[in-house]
Amino acid sequence: MPAKALKHRFAKLASYTVLTVAAILVLFPLYMTVVTSLLDPTLIGHVPPYFYPPHPTWGIYADVFTQAHFGHYIVNSLIQSSLITIASVVTSLLAGYAFAMLEFPLKRTLFFLTLVTVAIPFEVTVTANYLTVVHLGYNATMIGMVLPFLASGFGIFLMRQAFLQVPYEIREASLIDGYGDVGFFFRVGIPLVRPMIGGLTLVSFLSAWNQYLWPLIQSSNTDSLRTAQIGLQTLFGSTTSITALNEYVAASIILIAPFFILLIFFQRQLIANLTSGAVK
Amino acid sequence: MARVEFQSVTKVFEGKKAVNALDLTVDDGEFLVLVGPSGCGKSTALRMIAGLETVDQGTILIGETPVTNLAPKDRDIAMVFQTYALYPHLSVAKNIAFPLQQKGIGKAERLARAKVVADTLGLSDYLDRKPRQLSGGQRQRVALARAIVRSPQVFLMDEPLSNLDASLRIQTRSDIVALQKNLGTTTIYVTHDQVEAMTMGHRIAVLNEGVLQQVGKPIDLYQRPINTFVAAFLGAPGMNLFTARADNGAITIDGATTRFTTPGLDGPITVGARAEDLRLASTGIPAHVTGVEILGADVHVLATTPSGSSFTLRQPVEAPRPELGENVTIDITATELPLFDPHTGILRDEVAR
Amino acid sequence: MSVAGRRKNSYVAYVFLAPALILLGVFVLYPFLDNFKLALYQSSPSPLIPSTYVGPSQFWQTITSSTFLQGLQATLIYTAIVVPFGLLFGLLLAVLANQKLRGMVIYRTIFSTTVISGVAVSAVIFDTLLNPVVGILPWLGININPLTSPTWALPVNALIGVWSYMGLAFIFCLAGLQSVDTSVLEAAECDGAGWWSTLFRVTIPMLSPTLFAALTLGTISALFSFGTINLLIGANAPSVNANVLGLQIYNNILVNQNFGIAACLCIALFIVTLIITGVMFRFLERRVSYAR
Numbered sequence: 001m002p003a004k005a006l007k008h009r010f011a012k013l014a015s016y017t018v019l020t021v022a023a024i025l026v027l028f029p030l031y032m033t034v035v036t037s038l039l040d041p042t043l044i045g046h047v048p049p050y051f052y053p054p055h056p057t058w059g060i061y062a063d064v065f066t067q068a069h070f071g072h073y074i075v076n077s078l079i080q081s082s083l084i085t086i087a088s089v090v091t092s093l094l095a096g097y098a099f100a101m102l103e104f105p106l107k108r109t110l111f112f113l114t115l116v117t118v119a120i121p122f123e124v125t126v127t128a129n130y131l132t133v134v135h136l137g138y139n140a141t142m143i144g145m146v147l148p149f150l151a152s153g154f155g156i157f158l159m160r161q162a163f164l165q166v167p168y169e170i171r172e173a174s175l176i177d178g179y180g181d182v183g184f185f186f187r188v189g190i191p192l193v194r195p196m197i198g199g200l201t202l203v204s205f206l207s208a209w210n211q212y213l214w215p216l217i218q219s220s221n222t223d224s225l226r227t228a229q230i231g232l233q234t235l236f237g238s239t240t241s242i243t244a245l246n247e248y249v250a251a252s253i254i255l256i257a258p259f260f261i262l263l264i265f266f267q268r269q270l271i272a273n274l275t276s277g278a279v280k
Numbered sequence: 281m282a283r284v285e286f287q288s289v290t291k292v293f294e295g296k297k298a299v300n301a302l303d304l305t306v307d308d309g310e311f312l313v314l315v316g317p318s319g320c321g322k323s324t325a326l327r328m329i330a331g332l333e334t335v336d337q338g339t340i341l342i343g344e345t346p347v348t349n350l351a352p353k354d355r356d357i358a359m360v361f362q363t364y365a366l367y368p369h370l371s372v373a374k375n376i377a378f379p380l381q382q383k384g385i386g387k388a389e390r391l392a393r394a395k396v397v398a399d400t401l402g403l404s405d406y407l408d409r410k411p412r413q414l415s416g417g418q419r420q421r422v423a424l425a426r427a428i429v430r431s432p433q434v435f436l437m438d439e440p441l442s443n444l445d446a447s448l449r450i451q452t453r454s455d456i457v458a459l460q461k462n463l464g465t466t467t468i469y470v471t472h473d474q475v476e477a478m479t480m481g482h483r484i485a486v487l488n489e490g491v492l493q494q495v496g497k498p499i500d501l502y503q504r505p506i507n508t509f510v511a512a513f514l515g516a517p518g519m520n521l522f523t524a525r526a527d528n529g530a531i532t533i534d535g536a537t538t539r540f541t542t543p544g545l546d547g548p549i550t551v552g553a554r555a556e557d558l559r560l561a562s563t564g565i566p567a568h569v570t571g572v573e574i575l576g577a578d579v580h581v582l583a584t585t586p587s588g589s590s591f592t593l594r595q596p597v598e599a600p601r602p603e604l605g606e607n608v609t610i611d612i613t614a615t616e617l618p619l620f621d622p623h624t625g626i627l628r629d630e631v632a633r
Numbered sequence: 634m635s636v637a638g639r640r641k642n643s644y645v646a647y648v649f650l651a652p653a654l655i656l657l658g659v660f661v662l663y664p665f666l667d668n669f670k671l672a673l674y675q676s677s678p679s680p681l682i683p684s685t686y687v688g689p690s691q692f693w694q695t696i697t698s699s700t701f702l703q704g705l706q707a708t709l710i711y712t713a714i715v716v717p718f719g720l721l722f723g724l725l726l727a728v729l730a731n732q733k734l735r736g737m738v739i740y741r742t743i744f745s746t747t748v749i750s751g752v753a754v755s756a757v758i759f760d761t762l763l764n765p766v767v768g769i770l771p772w773l774g775i776n777i778n779p780l781t782s783p784t785w786a787l788p789v790n791a792l793i794g795v796w797s798y799m800g801l802a803f804i805f806c807l808a809g810l811q812s813v814d815t816s817v818l819e820a821a822e823c824d825g826a827g828w829w830s831t832l833f834r835v836t837i838p839m840l841s842p843t844l845f846a847a848l849t850l851g852t853i854s855a856l857f858s859f860g861t862i863n864l865l866i867g868a869n870a871p872s873v874n875a876n877v878l879g880l881q882i883y884n885n886i887l888v889n890q891n892f893g894i895a896a897c898l899c900i901a902l903f904i905v906t907l908i909i910t911g912v913m914f915r916f917l918e919r920r921v922s923y924a925r
Contacts, residue, residue: 012734019729023743026726029796030746033758036767048772095653104643110654117661121906123857123879124899127671127892128664151656181645210751212860217887229753233864236757245767252750252757259749267742271808332819353825365820369838378834382825426824436823 030256037061037250044245060250070251072224073231080145080215080227081208087150088204089197095151096159097185101171111160117153123213130217140222145215149208155200162196163189199270206259228255282343282433282466283308284329289338291324291490298324300490301338311460311467313481315474317513321490322470326436329468330359342433353382355434358427362439364419366411372398372422373407379430397425417448424456428463435460435467441476453480474514478502486510504618508625511552511618517580520558520591521620522565524551531617531632534585536565536609540617540632550620551632553612555580555594560602561611567591569602583608668903671896684893695897700871700881705905707787708877712855712909714791715798720847722795723802724840728832730803731810741807747800752860759793760865780865786873793861798854802847809843810836841921848917849910856906859883878902 036044037060038053065071098104099111129148130139138144166189174184190197212229219225226234232255235248263270284306291299299321306312314322327333329340331352339348347355358379366375373394380390398404401421411419420440427435440456441449457480460467471477477484478498486493486501486509494506498514505511511519524533526545531538533551540551560581570590571582579601581593593610595601602608617632672692674684695701726744730737750758761767765778779785813836821831837844859879862870870876878898885895 015729015732015734019734019740022726022729023740026747026799027743029758029762030750032769033761036761045766049767049769091653091656094649098646098649102643102646102649104646107646110650113662114654114657117657119853119910120661120665120903121853121857123882124668124903125661125664126882127886127895127899128667129660130886131667131892132659132664148660151653151660153657153661156653181649185649206749210749210754212752213883220887229751232753232757236753236760236864237867245761245764248757249761252754255751255754256749260746263745263749264742267745268738270745271741271804271811330819330823332822352819352822353827357823359820359823361816361820363814363816365814365816367817367821367835367838369841378821378826379824381834382830426820430825 033249034253037246037253039246041246060246061254064247064251064254067247070228070231070254073226073228074254076142076224076226077209077228079142080211081205083142083146084149084208085201085204087146088152088155089200091151092155092159092200093190093193093197094185095156096161097163097189099156099160100163101166101168101189102181114153114156118157122148126213126217129214133218140218140220140225142225145218145225145227148214149211152204155204158196158200159193162193166192195269195272198266202262202266202270209255209259283310283341284434284466284468285341286325287339287341289325289328289340290336291321291328291333292336293324297490299328302490302492304485304492304495306466306468309464309466311457311469311480311482313477313484314468314470314487315472315477315484315513316487316493318472319489320487322472322487323438325487326359326438326468326470329355329434330357330436331355332359356432357434357436358430358432359436359438360423360427360440362442364411364423364440364443366419366422366426368411371408371410372403372414375411375422376403376425376429379426383430394425394429397429401425401428416444417452420444420452424459428459431463431465433466435465435469437467437469439471440469441471442473456480475516478514484514486513488513504627505552506627508550508552508620511620515554517555517592519552519554519618520589522551522553522585522589522591523587523622524549533565534587534589536563538565538612538632540612542619542630542632545619545630548622549628550622550625552618552620553591553614555592557612557614558591558593559595559611559613560593560599560608562609564609564611567608567610569604569606569608572601572604574601581608583610668896668899671892672900674893676890676892676894687893691893692897692900695894696901700876701878701898701901703871703874704876704878704881705901707875708856708879708902708905710787711791711794711858711877712852714788715794715855715858716848716851719795719798719851720802720844722799723804723847724806724837724844726799726803727806727810728836730807744803745800747796748804749800750797752858753864755793755797756861756864759789759796759861763789781869781873783873786866786870787862787875787877790862790865790875794855794858798851802851805843805847806840809840813839845913845917845921849913852909852913853906856902856909878905 035050035053038056038058039050040055040057043050043054095114099107099114125148133139133144133147138147170188170192171184174188179187210229211227215227215230216233219227219230232248232251235251286302286304289299289302290297302325314325316322324333328335329342331347331350335348339346341347342355342357367378370378373391376394376397377390380393385393395404395407398407401424403418403421403425406414406418411422414422420443423440437456441452444452453476469480481498483496484498484501485495488509494501494510501510502514505514505519508521512521522533524531526542526547526549529541529543529545531540531542531549531551565585567583567585569581569583573580573582574597577597579595579597579599581595581602582590583593584590615633619628619630619632620626621628673686673688675687675691676684730741730744762769763779765771765776770776770779777785779789817835817839818831821835826834857879859877862875862877862880863883866873866875870880878901882895882898882902885891885898
């Protein structure tokens with residue numbers, strides 16, 4: 001028994017060691033970024049580098065908002081990401097429900113076309129989209145910023161998978177109870193796929209928040225439309241002095257901190273969603 | 281081949297004893313069925329033999345070897361799972377050969393041996409198929425073949441029939457019994473289905489709430505269950521239990537005197553009687569009919585006595601049937617009746633004749 | 634079901650589908666197809682002035698130019714580093730994090746973090762690590778700036794790509810591992826398979842649908858990515874062998890306003906993507922085993 005207990009403890013210790021080393025490696029780049037943001041500018045570039053800030057200077061985080069207009073950019077990002085997320089979740093829910101629960105002519109063709117859109121990277125469509133938005137008169141506006149992303153083939157696919165897991169007997173029971181499709185969708189369908197809605201919301205918001213190419217195009221001549229990513233890029237691109245370095249470093253921390261916190265709370269759910277839906 | 285022995289084995293899950301001080305010996309070559317309601321600890325006991333669960337207290341022996349701390353692969357056992365647990369990415373032949381591959385047996389030999397086993401189980405035509413292309417019954421046989429192929433010391437089977445449909449289950453039941461008889465390998469078979477337990481095992485071990493209730497030949501357990509739990513659990517339907525009184529040795533059930541006596545017994549007592557030992561009569565124990573089930577050759581009459589003992593009576597379909605809701609009287613035809621302590625439920629030494 | 638009922642049903646279906654399908658048609662399918670028209674025109678300086686028709690020669694000229702071929706090479710090298718390593722590390726982390734140990738939630742959270750940093754943030758994070766003025770590289774005795782080195786600029790950006798993609802691969806693989814039927818793993822244990830044997834002969838084959846999905850998605854996104862290169866190298870990209878096709882598309886749209894060339898590049902890159910994913914389906918998908 002003791003020999004086994006010892007072996008067991010050794011295996012456990014080995015597991016934790018490997019896990020911890022891996023965690024340090026994964027986190028190291030991010031950690032050094034946080035450290036750099038908190039360093040006094042005069043200490044940046046010191047050899048050997050500081051692996052912890054001796055006198056953390058939190059003031060830089062305030063500067064990011066006051067001097068670099070970062071507050072404004074974050075508000076833009078919040079508006080842009082929220083609009084995209086709400087619209088794409090709603091359109092995905094509706095279409096996913098139709099593909100999973102309804103029968104109609106051309107169903108297979110339309111679903112195939114939807115899957116085709118998943119395989120087309122946004123970059124391939126950017127030229128014509130730019131021209132479309134210019135022709136519609138929405139170039140360099142918030143509408144133009146969000147217009148191409150209000151529906152998502154991937155979102156439709158995810159919601160279809162979620163609705164497919166709703167036992168069809170539930171739909172039949174509700175038919176007997178006198179629910180039409182609209183009533184069923186709102187009162188039964190949506191509550192049943194709520195976990196997947198949560199997952200899709202998180203993924204949509206994150207990918208909208210991290211969008212780069214399109215916001216850059218839309219705000220290239222319109223500073224007031226910059227999203228936080230573009231604000232960071234501009235800050236980054238215009239920096240030559242070492243003292244401004246921790247300003248954009250701090251800005252980048254501000255950009256990911258909310259997601260870091262979300263991840264801590266929703267990581268389990270995110271993986272559970274993927275387990276039940278996309279991966280299967 | 282080997283015997284398997286539990287020596288006061290205990291397993292605790294979240295503060296609750298899933299298996300409580302289990303002492304049980306399975307003889308070499310024996311087919312033992314572990315049976316009990318769901319959550320009784322039977323699967324846990326089986327998984328402890330396999331090494332898939334750790335043992336909190338006590339020792340498990342396979343042959344003469346204590347295996348309590350051995351990894352599953354070092355115990356020389358094979359297990360058949362309820363879900364079959366086939367490797368979805370491997371063909372039938374490779375699924376069956378998998379355990380041999382782990383033993384380091386060469387490819388040609390292990391595929392040849394897999395084929396032999398597949399032949400005996402009627403799987404020859406499916407060797408190249410993937411599990412998902414097979415029916416439930418075929419998957420079940422692949423799982424059996426995978427267990428057989430390496431001639432382990434012990435077979436462990438965890439409800440291997442419960443995912444099959446009824447007719448296939450009956451067929452497979454006798455197939456497994458025949459197979460075990462041919463191979464002579466010690467087999468421990470877990471089920472919640474008392475019909476499987478009665479028909480398959482050399483001996484049955486009944487578990488309830490982690491505690492071993494009784495071990496013995498199916499017919500012994502059927503005829504002399506050691507307590508009211510085993511009495512009511514085994515048999516279809518289970519033994520009827522009547523709340524009764526003994527007055528100076530004379531047994532009365534719901535005020536009705538019976539012809540049964542137990543000299544020297546006085547006070548409340550529980551009387552057991554099988555459904556086939558009851559019949560409708562012009563006088564006897566009063567009861568109210570709550571259901572009539574026509575099974576074909578037999579009819580089950582469900583009824584309740586005024587004091588609340590529910591019971592089932594079996595009669596041939598030709599016999600006159602009572603109406604639902606009718607008040608009837610019942611006679612007990614057995615030559616002797618087991619008596620149970622009304623508080624502990626334990627079988628008493630004396631019987632009523 | 635009655636004809637009336639069915640008609641009503643499809644009416645509801647089309648109403649439900651309309652918003653999504655119209656948007657996808659206008660902003661994904663149409664612009665995708667429009668590339669084939671745009672590629673035939675030489676763009677005018679302003680999107681509002683009509684362009685001149687030049688025909689398919691523009692496409693052939695574009696894809697035979699040395700700029701394109703160098704870009705293609707850079708793109709392929711970048712993808713060949715990002716996808717295999719990112720997937721491998723993601724899988725490794727997922728296997729580590731799939732153990733039943735106390736505190737695993739913390740490790741899982743840490744391993745997922747690399748998905749949350751977008752292009753700009755990743756660029757900043759790695760600029761902090763690699764910038765000679767910050768001091769980590771000089772401390773390690775490396776005195777070159779990898780971002781201006783023709784040898785290292787592309788691999789370093791690919792490393793950033795590996796780091797970003799690793800988190801996504803991790804989440805996919807962990808989700809896949811958690812949906813593996815545990816009784817199959819127990820069966821392997823009973824059948825005599827040790828930890829490594831179970832991992833390579835049972836777990837990873839059972840994970841193959843997940844791995845294949847992560848591989849194709851990762852490949853498509855790697856072939857088109859250019860963000861960190863644009864931010865960290867920018868206009869120097871051609872001189873340090875990092876002028877990936879995604880960056881060329883971006884520059885042709887935004888900097889040169891040369892939509893015709895951009896469309897040609899889009900078509901070419903899309904064809905490359907089709908070929909690569911096609912090869913993957915042809916040679917790998919057969920080996921993927923779907924459980925049901």
